[in-house]
Amino acid sequence: MNKKHISTKENILQTTIDLLNKKGLQNVTFRNVADALHISLGNITYYFHKWDNLMDVIFTDYCVKDVKELYLYFPTNIHEIAQYISRIYDLQIKYTFLFSNFYLFFNVFSRYNHFKEEFFIDRMDKMRLGFIHLAEQNYMYLPSKDHxxxxxxxxxxxxxANWYGFSRMFNDSPNRITKEQFFMSIYNISVFHLTEEGKIAILESFDKLRKEGVFDK
Amino acid sequence: MNKKHISTKENILQTTIDLLNKKGLQNVTFRNVADALHISLGNITYYFHKWDNLMDVIFTDYCVKDVKELYLYFPTNIHEIAQYISRIYDLQIKYTFLFSNFYLFFNVFSRYNHFKEEFFIDRMDKMRLGFIHLAEQNYMYLPSKDHxxxxxxxxxxxxxANWYGFSRMFNDSPNRITKEQFFMSIYNISVFHLTEEGKIAILESFDKLRKEGVFDK
Incomplete structure (x- = not known):
């Protein structure tokens, strides 16, 4: 394929992702994509015969690939957690149509159901181990009835998995959840289980991001 | 209307709610309802000309009515909170199609968007006041940067708003959230803000429900 071919194909994919994020998983058609790109329908179906073909490439070559990359490295150092949460945030915004509503996504695309193992179960196990690891380093309390x-x-x-979908219902009202509140919510949900040392480490790394302007974007 | 009329109409409504809960908001048709009730399509359209008419009755006369009833009384006594959470749980299960995915619901039925004010904003404000009230009674810490x-x-x-939709992805696996875990999650998310007195009061009222067998259902 020459350069023009590649860029048309990639434009179609990127524009479709943008429209899915904006309008929702079930509200985008080939026609919308063609209109947004000012190209003909035939120009799209030349690359993707059916909507499902287009979605397969988006899911497999974009979403799954990016998620895999994120999870290649799981932070074991507490000072890296804020940076890691930031990467999760960016990925969620990049693929809002998927991350704001997993339940809907797997309902509509039941052919991707086998990805659930990799998307959730493996990673939930990784998170469980992560907490134990932080407890062994005295950043969290050891597992118990309370913890x-x-x-x-x-x-x-x-x-x-749900904060962004929820927040989106409120647009720019005070009931939406800001980027900084996304971080603080993760802190608040876990703070009871953090030791004083853990609290300080997490808050310090959030402060670092705040100073870098990460929350202003 | 005579009794037979009323009961057919109510059967249609109840069966539609059951099917929506089981199959999801966008996967139920008049045909499905007719098949489930072993009646003809015409029998349904006699009562409801269009799908939207049926949904309007379900939303207005069932969901909105029940939610209003729940919120008529907001607990101000900490010992009543567990019982109240139990009523929220029951309502969520009764209308899973709505409560497991608000974002989807208001996307699909944008004509109900004006209910958002009542469904969320008013009640979120009520909850904020509820926390302050519990703080004034020394069950929670006074508002501060930490609280x-x-x-x-x-x-x-x-x-x-999202736990049940998430949990449903995992069916009967250990990753689903049980009824008892639903209660304990609400405790865990707020425990950092509860005083010792508050913790004892909440855990005691959960224990009472546990002994009554509420979590076994």
Missing amino acids: DYDLLTKDMWVFV | DYDLLTKDMWVFV
Whole structure:
């Protein structure tokens, strides 16, 4: 393929992602994509015969690829956690159509159901181990009846997987959740389980991001 | 209307709610409802000309009515909170199609958007005041930088509005959230802000429900 071919194909993919993010998973058609790009329908179907073909490339070559890359490295140092949360945030915004509503996504695209294992179960297990690891380093309390890291993992996932969809219902009102509040929510959900040392380390790394202007974007 | 008329109409409504809960908001047709009830399509359209008419009755006469009833009385006594959470749980299960995915619901039925004020904003404000009230009674810490009850309200709503949709992705696996874990999650998300007295009061009222077998259902 020459350069023009590649860029048309990539433009179609990127524009579709943008429209899905803006209008929702089930409200985008080939026609919308063609209109947004000022190209003909035939120009799109030359690259993607059916909508499903287009979605398969978006899901497999974009979403799954980026998520895999994120999870290649799981932070074991508490000072790296804020930076890691920041990467999760960026990925969620990049693929809002997927991350703001997993339940809907896997309902509409049941052919991707086998990805659930990799998307959730493996990573929830990784998070459980992460909490134990932080406890061994005295940043979190050791597991006990009060400190149930299985439950904390579930609660954290419910929050991380749904906050943006919830927030989007409120647009620019005070009820939306800002980027800084996204970070502080993760802190608040886990703070009861953090030791004084853990609290200081997390808040310091949030402060660092704040000073870098990460929350202003 | 005679009794047979009323009961057919109510059967259609109840069966539609059951199917919506089971199959999802966008996967139910008149045909499905007719098949489930072993009646003809015409029998349904006699009562409801269009799908939208049926949904309007379900939303207005069932969901909105029940939610209004729930919020008529907002607990101000900490010992009543567990019982109240239990009523929220029951309502969420009764109308899973709505409560497991508000974002989707208001996307699909944009004509109900004016209910957002009543469904969320008013009640989030009520919860914020509820936390302040509990703080005044020494069950929670007074508002401060550490105890941000605006953020706690948002986090609680993200959890309550999304836990069941998330949990449903995992069916009967250990990653689903049980009824008892639903209660314990609400406790865990707020525990950092509870005084010792508050913790004892909440845990005691959960224990009472546990002994009554509420969590076994």
